[in-house]
Amino acid sequence: MHEHTNLPTPATSSHHADTSCASVLDVEDLTVSIGGRMLLQGVTFALQPGQLCGLIGENGAGKTTLLRSLIGVQPSPHGQVSISGLSPRKSRDLVGYVPQKINFSPDLPLRVYDLVQLGCDGHRLGPRWFSRRLHQQVMAALDAVGAQDFAYQRIGELSGGQQQRAVIAHALARRPRLLLLDEPLANLDFRSANELAGLLGHLTRVHGIAVLVTAHDMNPLLPVMDHIVYLAKGRAASGSVREVVQSATLSKLYGYPVAVIEHGGRVLVLPHADAKVGEDGCYLMPNGSTSGGQA
Secondary structure (H helix, E strand, C coil), rough: CCCCCCCCCCCCCCCCCCCCCCEEEEEEEEEEEECCCCEEEEEEEECCCCCCCEEEECCCHHHHHHHHCCCCCCCCCEEEEEEEEHHHHHHHEEEEEEEECCCCCCCCCEEHHHHHHHHHHHHCCCCCCCHHHHHHHHCCCCCHHCCHHHHEEEECCCCCHHHHHHHHHHHCCCCCEEEEEEECCCCCCHHHHHHHHHHHHHHHHHHHEEEEEEEEECHHHHCCCEEEEECCCEEEECHHHHHHHCCCHHHHHHHHEEEEEEECCCCEEEEHCCCHHHCCCCCECCCCCCEEEEC
């Protein structure tokens, strides 16, 4: 029998995070260019404790570049990123990061429990001795993602959805305030993607963690998203889903007319072939509404 505990209170950084700061994450006018190519331009948004934000965009829109800027591995000389009042390099203890799909060999002699334990003390050298406190910390992270039933299985033998839960538990092990996930729903079947999205929503509501998750398909996240940052061509529109996911906002962002179609509980964003340019230079939709994007 294993002792299960609640996920502990989010950590504090040795650099003295500002706990009075209302936002966990503040991004202001972030601009990144590499080799003369503009990857991000003037991106601005904020994320509060207990809020789930979807970072949505097509491949190449700049999602991974933005995440790399937030964890301090992508230089961003223009604009500012603040995590609980600290710079990315000084706030690493406050951030949990799950990169894009990791391939685990079935022959890898690493159990899920071992992976999560590495998230707790992997930065320490030398042999690991049993510690009741460490065990409780590992089990709390496993419980938070519903992975306790396969805690002692080899991670390479698990399904894609189970592996994602394991790596999220690894990221939660040090009790971050901000959890960043890069395309965690990619390559999952419909049911697993929706279950994982529900789990992320649970983490924000129950544990008060701020979550930023990238995806090219927003639909699994719609039931749990509080906020959305929609990226296109390195530029961003942010706000509530209702504010951002509409034809006028996205047409302006893309620079050409797009239609937002709701069908069967899903949202599709498609180029609008029938849009025309009005006298004011804005795109005019067939129903007479104005998209707001300039021709």
